[in-house]
Amino acid sequence: QKEVEQNSGPLSVPEGAIASLNCTYSDRGSQSFFWYRQYSGKSPELIMFIYSNGDKEDGRFTAQLNKASQYVSLLIRDSQPSDSATYLCAVGWGSNYKLTFGKGTLLTVNP
Amino acid sequence: EAGVTQFPSHSVIEKGQTVTLRCDPISGHDNLYWYRRVMGKEIKFLLHFVKESKQDESGMPNNRFLAERTGGTYSTLKVQPAELEDSGVYFCASSPRTGGDPEAFFGQGTRLTVV
Numbered sequence: 001q002k003e004v005e006q007n008s009g010p011l012s013v014p015e016g017a018i019a020s021l022n023c024t025y026s027d028r029g030s031q032s033f034f035w036y037r038q039y040s041g042k043s044p045e046l047i048m049f050i051y052s053n054g055d056k057e058d059g060r061f062t063a064q065l066n067k068a069s070q071y072v073s074l075l076i077r078d079s080q081p082s083d084s085a086t087y088l089c090a091v092g093w094g095s096n097y098k099l100t101f102g103k104g105t106l107l108t109v110n111p
Numbered sequence: 112e113a114g115v116t117q118f119p120s121h122s123v124i125e126k127g128q129t130v131t132l133r134c135d136p137i138s139g140h141d142n143l144y145w146y147r148r149v150m151g152k153e154i155k156f157l158l159h160f161v162k163e164s165k166q167d168e169s170g171m172p173n174n175r176f177l178a179e180r181t182g183g184t185y186s187t188l189k190v191q192p193a194e195l196e197d198s199g200v201y202f203c204a205s206s207p208r209t210g211g212d213p214e215a216f217f218g219q220g221t222r223l224t225v226v
Contacts, residue, residue: 043217101154
């Protein structure tokens with residue numbers, strides 16, 4: 001059974017701080033790693049994907065992958081109240097994009 | 112460009128009835144996926160179409176669920192007969208042909224309540 005684990009939160013950070021979201025996965029054969037953001041009642045929206053060990057940066061977001069530890073994280077710099085949402089970690093295999101999701105972490109950024 | 116569209120947004124049906132959910136993917140996307148989120152649980156994969164062919168239906172819960180994608184365009188997911196445990200949010204997603212960027216675009220989901 002392939003599993004993806006996330007701390008459900010809520011994670012609360014002040015505006016301007018760095019928010020750190022973490023995710024672990026059980027299957028060492030996992031090849032692709034995704035972070036989705038979901039506002040209440042809305043569709044999941046892809047923020048970042050990462051394939052290789054190390055860091056990948058896109059604006060205020062940095063994804064970090066450590067395959068040896070089976071760990072992937074998302075850092076949000078200069079957090080804004082508009083970043084308040086549920087963040088979903090998802091893991092994929094091969095090229096067919098079938099994803100296994102974690103339950104998500106609720107992030108609240110306080111003004 | 113229109114995103115992934117799902118109909119209806121909400122559906123409340125009685126146990127034993129039939130419900131059909133529809134998904135219109137982004138035009139030109141060969142890959143179409145159905146996922147489901149049951150309350151308190153994670154989003155789970157149901158099945159994957161490549162054009163009109165079922166590529167992987169390993170996540171379908173049982174034979175009360177039937178998915179189709181006639182002509183490789185829109186898809187329907189029928190639940191017949193519905194049971195209480197089928198309640199949840201059903202998401203559809205689409206992505207371009209295999210080998211391209213791995214971004215799967217999700218619809219807003221259909222919230223199904225079986226009473």
